[in-house]
Amino acid sequence: MRPNGIKLSRLHQAALYGAFAVLFASGLAWSILHDGVPVLGGGDGGESAIEPLLLSIHGAAAMAALLVLGSLLPQHIKWAWKGRMNRSTGGLMLTTQALLVVTGYALYYAGDDGMRALASRLHLVLGLGFPALLVWHIREGRRRAALQKAASRAGRDSPFPPPPLRVDLPQRLTTSAAPLRDRCSR
Numbered sequence: 001m002r003p004n005g006i007k008l009s010r011l012h013q014a015a016l017y018g019a020f021a022v023l024f025a026s027g028l029a030w031s032i033l034h035d036g037v038p039v040l041g042g043g044d045g046g047e048s049a050i051e052p053l054l055l056s057i058h059g060a061a062a063m064a065a066l067l068v069l070g071s072l073l074p075q076h077i078k079w080a081w082k083g084r085m086n087r088s089t090g091g092l093m094l095t096t097q098a099l100l101v102v103t104g105y106a107l108y109y110a111g112d113d114g115m116r117a118l119a120s121r122l123h124l125v126l127g128l129g130f131p132a133l134l135v136w137h138i139r140e141g142r143r144r145a146a147l148q149k150a151a152s153r154a155g156r157d158s159p160f161p162p163p164p165l166r167v168d169l170p171q172r173l174t175t176s177a178a179p180l181r182d183r184c185s186r
């Protein structure tokens, strides 16, 4: 693990990918069973016995995912943000997660049916798009981290000495040194 903590340990990665894989699979399976695949035709409207089980697995994975997301804040997100690394796709990740959490919450507590239907659709669309966003975020993050590393290595191994530091002496010193310089050059 890199000391700055932006790169995740194997255990951290396993927890993150595991929680999101279960969320994605259970959400997708529930959606197909409940509504059918739009291209192939709608669902039959009846609830299959496995649907409540899928939602309870989904709810448990959502809690695990919240823990994992929280664990990213103190190092991964904080340090990458401060170092201005991969902010664009990182910001998209944060926005998507926030919307998934808010719409997931609304699925439980939204008062009217219209709001619940809207939350359900938005939640599904964001959830189905999330793996693609995650892959993009990781590839972009690794690409930029590699570029930064290569740039700092190039600077360190450069055969040219660093440019001399320019020291601006106060005018008082440069004028008082002039007679001395004239005497030496005579």
Ligand code: HEM
Residues within 6 Å of the ligand: 006, 007, 008, 009, 013, 016, 069, 072, 076, 077, 080, 081, 082, 085, 086, 087, 089, 090, 091, 093, 094, 097, 137, 138, 140, 141, 142, 145
């Ligand atoms: C929902 C929030 C986020 C999740 C789930 C997430 C997840 C990940 C994962 C799984 C990786 C690959 C880790 C590895 O290769 O060890 C990664 C890489 C990275 N992420 Fe995030 N991230 C999130 C937010 C952010 C934010 C907000 C930023 C920036 C401000 C960011 C910056 C980076 C960078 C720079 C890398 C490349 C690390 C490297 O290979 O050195 N991430 N992210």
Ligand code: HEM
Residues within 6 Å of the ligand: 020, 023, 024, 025, 026, 027, 028, 030, 031, 055, 056, 058, 059, 062, 063, 065, 066, 097, 100, 101, 104, 105, 107, 108, 120, 123, 124, 126, 127, 128, 130
């Ligand atoms: C990663 C991709 C995800 C997909 C594909 C997905 C998909 C779904 C689907 C299809 C439902 C059922 C919608 C309905 O009842 O109308 C659902 C429910 C729910 N989702 Fe997700 N979701 C994902 C991620 C998340 C995340 C990150 C959270 C929160 C951290 C979350 C929290 C919830 C909650 C609380 C419910 C309500 C469960 C219930 O009614 O018992 N989901 N999700």
